[in-house]
Amino acid sequence: MDDSAAATPDQPDYPQHWEADILLRDGGTARIRPITPGDAERLVEFYGHVSEQSKYFRFFAPYPRLSDKDVRRFTHHDFVNRVGLAVVIRDRFIATVRYDRIDAEGRPSETGTDAEVAFLVQDAHQGRGVASALLEHIAAVAQERGIRRFQAEVLPENRKMVKVFTDAGYTQHRSFADGVVHLEFDLEQTERSLAVMRAREHRAEARSVQRLLTPRSVAVIGASRNPQTVGRAVLRDLLGSFDTEFESRYEPKDAPRAVYAVNRNAPPGTELDGIPVHRSILDIPGPVDLAVITVPEGAVPAAVAECGAHGVQGLVVLTAGYAETGPEGRDRQRALVRQARAAGMRVIGPNAFGLINTDPDLPLNASLAPHLPERGGFGIFCQSGAIGVALLEAAHRRGLGVSSFASVGNRADVSGNDFLQYWAEDEATEVVLLYLESFGNPRKFTRIARRLAAAKPVVVVKGARHTGSLPPGHAVPVTASGLRDATVDALFEQAGVIRVATITELYDTGELLAQQPLPPGDRVAVVGNSDSLGLLTYDACLSAGLRPRTPVDLTTAATGENFRIALDVALADPAVDAVIAVAIPPIGTSAHAFMGGRLTGPDDPEMGSDDPEIAAALLEAGVRARELGKPLVLAHLALTDLPVRLRPGGVPAFAAPERAVRALANAVHYAQWRRRTAEAEETARVPELDRIDEPGARALVEAALSTRAATAARTQPGGARITLPDAEARALLARYGIDVSPTLPAPDERTAVEAAAALGYPVALKATAPHLRHRPDLGSVRLDLTDEAGLRRAHGELDSLLGGAAQAELVVQRMAPRGVDTVIGATVDPAVGAILSFGLAGAPAELLGDLAHRLVPATDQDVAALVREVRAAPLLFGWRGAEAVDTGALEELLLRVSQLVDDVPEIASVDLEPVVVAPHGLAILGARVRIAPLPVRSDLGPRAMSTL
Helix, strand or coil: CHHHHCCCCCCCCCCCCCCCCCEECCCCCEEEECHHHEEEEEEEHHHCCCCHHHHHHHHCCCCCCCCHHHHHHHHCCCCCCCCEEEEEEECEEEEEEEEEECCCCECCCCCCEEEEEEEEEEHHCCCCCCHHHHHHHHHHHHHHHHCCCCEECCCCCCCHHHHHHCCCCEEEEEECCCEEECCCEECCCHHHHHHHHHHHHHHHHHHHHHHHCCCCCCEEEECCCCCCHHHHHHHHHHHHHHHHCCCCCCCCCCCCCCEEEEEECCCCCCCCCCCCEEEHHHHHHCCCCCEEEEHHHHHHHHHHHHHHHHHCCEEEEEECCCCHHHHHHHHHHHHHHHHHHHHHCCCCCCCCCCCEEECCCCCCEEECCCCCCEEEEEEEEEECCCHHHHHHHHHHHHHCCEEEEECCCCCCCCCHHHHHHHHHHHHCCEEEEEEEECCCCCHHHHHHHHHHHCCCCCCEEEECCCCCCCCCCCCCCCCCCCCHHHHHHHHHHHHEEEEEHHHHHHHHHHHHHHHHHCCCCCCEEECCCCHHHHHHHHHHHHHCCEECCCCEECCCCCHHHHHHHHHHHHHCCCCEEEEEEEECCCCCCHHHHHHHHCCCCCCCCCCCCCCCHHHHHHHHHHHHHHHHHCCCEEEEECCCHHHHHHHHHCCEECHHHHHHHHHHHHHHHHHHHHHHHEEEEEEEECCHHHHCCCCHHHHHHHHHHHHHHHHHHHCCCCCCCCCCCCHHHHHHHHHCCCEEECCECCCHHHHHHHHHHHHHCCCCEEECCCCCCCCCCCCCCEEEEEHHHHHHHHHHHHHHHCHHHHHEEEEEEEEECCCCEEEEEEECCCEEEEEEEEEECHHHHHCCCCCEECCCCCCHHHHHHHHCCCCCCHHHHCHHHCCCCCCHHHHHHHHHHHHHHCCCCEEEEEEEEEEECCCCEEEECCEEEEECCCCCCCCCCCCCCCCC
16 A cells, blocks of 8 residues: 555645654654545555554543544545644554544534544553654644644543643643543644653654664664675775774673674575575564664665664665755655655665774764774764764764764665754763754754754854855755845854864864863963964964953973962962963974074974973863863974873863964853853843734735735745835834834825825934835935925925826834934745844945844844854944934834734734934834745644655
8 A cells, every 4th residue: 555645635625745754662663644535445554463452541431442433534635624643664664643633522523722632542652652753743734724622532541641731832732531531622733732842852853863873783774795885995994993892881682682684685604704695684583673774865765664674763865866866866865864764763874984883882984984983972964974074083083082983974764953952961971072064944053953952062163154055955045035054043142152264173172172171251261382473373372352461471491380389370370260371382392403504304303393391281281271161272383292291181272372262262262152042041132012913913914815825826926025005004003013104106296295294303314115115325215304495395396306206105204313324124034934134234334244144033132143253343332422312212112023923923024214313212214014824934833854
């Protein structure tokens, strides 16, 4: 029976958007979809595997089998008043849920806002979080169909189902009568229900990655007798990792581990590297947790099918030929993920480099790397095989250890977000290093990374920074807001993620954060034996926004004792937060000999030598620095021995002052974010604002969509954004206390004079044509018109300048008080969600791109930072003696815009320009609002795995 055929019937009203892949509590996958008439056999089979007790709990009486009438009732739905969903694994139902709309008396209804809901989960799958996932999805479906509350009847002894309802976090009411627990709960999300959902998501995703990294048994599908093939290389390396001995404080686990080789064409009795070769994974007698697939692309579907049939939990697909090759490859990639998830498996890849885990109990090298890295505290994730090789090589060269590593290629299923969830729980991971080229779900990334960064540093290199297209193989939404890299910066800033420019800086920063304490501030002492190198370091600190003290020059004749005393003084100074030691080769080494005329080469035994006493002084200072909670780093030139001597003591050494300063500046910025975040947990809030009419705003938007959506869809295929007329936009904004200064049409002089009299002088006369909005440089605006004569003269000038066709687009508006012109916007970015933006109007925003961004919903601290983040912000705070403007009113307006787009998801964008902020109050002179019937919110709603 073909599950995909049953899941997409020919019914025109079939709600395909209700289908979703989900992760269960134990890390396995399943699919939720509506139940259709074609599922009759599945339903009967499913019911046959349910225990008599579970049937009794469902129907409150013995119910050994379903009648034909039951089967029809449970498989025929109208998808509005009667809905059934099923959880499917390997084309079999493992759980179902159903709701029936009822009225206030509990009778079937087509208009009521309540519904009865009931679940049934096969006993073998109870405890996997199936019912809680079903509850989230059926609740979202019900809300979409206008249902606001669920009712459920549960027997008291059915404690598992009672717990599903009570633990969900919804606002509920419970009563007991006639031996039955009656539950009623509202479907509106609460802070608690959302927190419960996120916690369950976190546990499931972390567990799914843990299962991939800690398999007891691994099969290599495509292991060849040719030692030069990928499959054979992976088999050798995998066997090597299973045999690796680590010094560990853990006791080894009792269960044996196994590696299997699979090759469909191998003759009977074939062995590779000492293990027998199986012709199919189905021939392997024991369980297989992980399969590494290296066969050609055409053979992958059959291999995946056999893995699913054998109960494999995860796949590492090294095979290429998928989305990176074009549209046909992308279709093959989608089919691969659907096939794997339907069988309960997760996928690393395709086109992956592989997985590595250095856990002493369960070491794993399911990758193309020739050996396991050293054990250490770095968790590494990347989307490129070549970069993965570079990252592992850099870690080895620097002597840095790795906890786990993943290079996922096309990232069709398992993503960086999944690994962030795992590393948040992994005690062995101290610092997370990421190389990213695209985001599958940036909004979710921000949420997860923010939680992780509050405890562990997250350092990112973002590739494809300036390209207009995604790297091959990365099938993710393309942002339509034009904010691309600025949006990424905003994401990272809010999440506390440290963004760096190069792989070198990635490791420089990671090494400092792993080995040194976080700096308590930005005051830096520079101490060393080179005045010139000290000055270069001083200048680099200033450029990086740090506050360096005048360098302490110990001269080139400095001894280890000189370094020890100077470093101790610097570290003990309460006005110092971090110390950078600078060093060049001491007098008498080859560098100085060369200056005297002796030419040295790279093999000269004196080249790059150092004074061991200096190394000892630095190591001693490193211990002292950690005790005081102040980082110590070394910037050196032409030294090779000294960094090696310092490595065991955890003192980072950088071969250029700029590298040392960049790493330290990144640590300072991260430490500041950590402190702000800790304070914000106590003080940051989304304030309760007055004059908020959410129902009224929703009604206005729904009315506008109902009258214009069909027309927009015809004229702009693919889902159009509808621009509201000015009057409707003003009315909508007014529902949230956002008052736009009124304008009155002025098609002729007489009407203009009447409009001015109604508004009151002084007034402005301006053209509202889209290409002339906010363009006084084109002569389309006349300001400070104080009387009728001036208004008539201005109207004639604009009529002559713009032509008669523009007359109907002339308006009169009352002059705003003098102040600073600003621009406020909120845009729903398809890849990110709603983004709030702020800048100063005109050249700062339009020419220089001086805009700041925050994700919605914004807190009071978010908007305060937003106003102060733009480079032109001093103009708001009394620059050069000017009077400061009312930033309090400005911040309140930003909060109102944020709340509006968060409350009404159909709003696609809001643009307020200009917003004139005066010393007291502000005036909004122009506004444009766009709405859309299907907003893109990638991190809202019930838990679901991302789709391509």
